[in-house]
Amino acid sequence: MVNKYLNNILIQMKKILGTEVGVIEGNGSLTASGKVDELTGKVQDILSDCAESRQKITRDLGYTFCTVTSRGKVDYIAFIKSQDEMSGTFVEMLSSYVGNVRQMHNDKFDKANFIKNILTDSILPGDIFLKSKELHLSYDVDRAVFALQYDEIRGVDVYDIISGIVPDNGKDFVIDLDNNMIAVVKEVKMGISPSEIEEMASQIKDTVTSEAMVNISLGIGSIATNIKDIAKSYKEARIALEVGKVFDGEKYIINYDNLGIARLIYQLPTTLCELFLSDVFKKDSIDSLDQETLYTIQKFFENNLNVSETSRQLYVHRNTLVYRLDKVKKMTGLDLRIFDHAIVFKVALMVKKYLVSKPMRI
Numbered sequence: 001m002v003n004k005y006l007n008n009i010l011i012q013m014k015k016i017l018g019t020e021v022g023v024i025e026g027n028g029s030l031t032a033s034g035k036v037d038e039l040t041g042k043v044q045d046i047l048s049d050c051a052e053s054r055q056k057i058t059r060d061l062g063y064t065f066c067t068v069t070s071r072g073k074v075d076y077i078a079f080i081k082s083q084d085e086m087s088g089t090f091v092e093m094l095s096s097y098v099g100n101v102r103q104m105h106n107d108k109f110d111k112a113n114f115i116k117n118i119l120t121d122s123i124l125p126g127d128i129f130l131k132s133k134e135l136h137l138s139y140d141v142d143r144a145v146f147a148l149q150y151d152e153i154r155g156v157d158v159y160d161i162i163s164g165i166v167p168d169n170g171k172d173f174v175i176d177l178d179n180n181m182i183a184v185v186k187e188v189k190m191g192i193s194p195s196e197i198e199e200m201a202s203q204i205k206d207t208v209t210s211e212a213m214v215n216i217s218l219g220i221g222s223i224a225t226n227i228k229d230i231a232k233s234y235k236e237a238r239i240a241l242e243v244g245k246v247f248d249g250e251k252y253i254i255n256y257d258n259l260g261i262a263r264l265i266y267q268l269p270t271t272l273c274e275l276f277l278s279d280v281f282k283k284d285s286i287d288s289l290d291q292e293t294l295y296t297i298q299k300f301f302e303n304n305l306n307v308s309e310t311s312r313q314l315y316v317h318r319n320t321l322v323y324r325l326d327k328v329k330k331m332t333g334l335d336l337r338i339f340d341h342a343i344v345f346k347v348a349l350m351v352k353k354y355l356v357s358k359p360m361r362i
Contacts, residue, residue: 005101006031013094020081021091023098026074036081038062047074057088066091068099076102108170111135115173118227119183119234128228138171138187140226144197146184146204147219147237150212158182161211165204183237185230188223194255197223201253217241220255242266246357247350261347265354273351280348281332288331296324297336297345305342 006023013021014033022032028043030036038061039046050058050067051074058065064087066078078095080087114131117123123131132139150158159182163174166184175183184204188197201218208216219240221233236256244254247262256263265273277286289297296314300321303309311321325336334341 005105006098007033009094009097009101013097017080017082017090021094022079024077024079026076036063039079046077050074050077057091059083059087064088064091066095068095108168111137111170112173112175115185115230116175116177116183118231119175119177119185121231125228132227137227139228142188142190142192143224143227143230143233144184144186144188144192144200145221145224145230145233145237146186146201147221147234147241148182148184148204148208148216149218149241150180150182150208150214150216158208158212158214158216161208162204165207181238183234185234192223194257198253198255205252215252217244218253219244220253220257222257239263239266246354262350265347265350268351268354270355273355276351277348277355280334280344286332286348286352289328293324293328296321297328297349300325300336301342301346305337305339307337 010021010023010031010033020032020034020036022030022036022039024030024039024043024046026047028047030039030043032039042061046060046065049060050065051069053067056067058067062083063079063081064083066088068075068077076098078091078098080091080094082090114123114135114137118128129139148158148162158180159174159176162182162184166172166174166186172186173184175185177183186200197220201220205216205218208214219237221236221240224230224233240254240256240259243259243262243266244251246266248254296310299314300307300310303313307318307321307325311318314321328345329335332345334345336342336345
């Protein structure tokens with residue numbers, strides 16, 4: 001039973017009836033709208049008495065009880081602190097509301113557990129279609145999948161914060177996973193634009209940042225066009241997070257579809273990457289380039305190999321920039337003013353970042 005929903009119902013019923021109301025679960029737990037000291041320590045006796053009486057409505061200790069059974073066992077008991085003539089009607093009404101909440105929670109739990117099993121590859125692909133039909137979940141609809149990672153924070157429940165953002169509609173899900181990882185699976189309209197998806201991600205990040213006072217990293221997978229593909233999209237979102245840490249540590253929202261060549265480099269064996277670097281930099285190691293030169297190269301790439309614009313942004317004379325580029329050519333054999341050479345050098349820089357961030361793999 002989700003206490004949040006149950007407590008809301010009990011508080012509302014107390015306001016309507018003007019007396020304490022509550023529920024005793026079959027496992028002995030008790031939830032009430034206020035103090036019910038008369039019942040404290042007597043829950044097991046009440047469960048036994050109600051089970052033995054086999055009557056739906058019973059009265060004792062100044063209370064009226066409504067017992068709901070399932071398969072011969074007490075499922076739960078709704079109660080009201082009154083034994084007047086109308087108490088039986090009121091407690092049955094309360095029991096009905098509680099039953100609806102329980103059913104809603106069970107349906108939501110079953111659906112969320114199903115989604116989690118898909119994300120973690122804990123269900124056979126052939127069973128997904130039948131299970132989605134059983135749970136009344138649309139199979140062929142577009143869904144966006146986000147992977148959120150955060151540092152552990154005492155006293156702050158990031159899951160609850162995100163759950164408050166995502167609509168509780170039985171179609172969108174917030175799944176708590178291991179290693180401070182949370183997945184969000186959300187139905188979206190067909191043909192939704194990448195900018196709209198990234199706006200959703202930004203809203204989630206901004207809310208968590210403001211309420212929890214912590215930064216999170218958020219990966220976005222490709223749109224899943226059916227429920228089976230959310231597993232693939234989630235893996236892509238996880239890859240986006242990992243690749244983002246390596247190649248663009250300043251970004252907190254990373255879209256898998258925008259990773260470009262970084263996605264390929266990240267999956268290469270380190271031994272192959274080292275061979276590539278040794279082939280590219282036959283004259284001198286990439287490590288021989290000083291920080292000023294590397295910064296100049298970065299700005300040159302950002303300005304699409306435009307010498308005039310790069311020199312303007314660096315506040316240096318055009319000839320100074322040309323001198324620096326000639327220096328790079330002399331050291332590496334690559335003329336960055338030539339497009340093909342620039343591509344090779346750009347990839348080499350990314351490969352170097354990858355090697356620095358990853359352990360040796362065979």
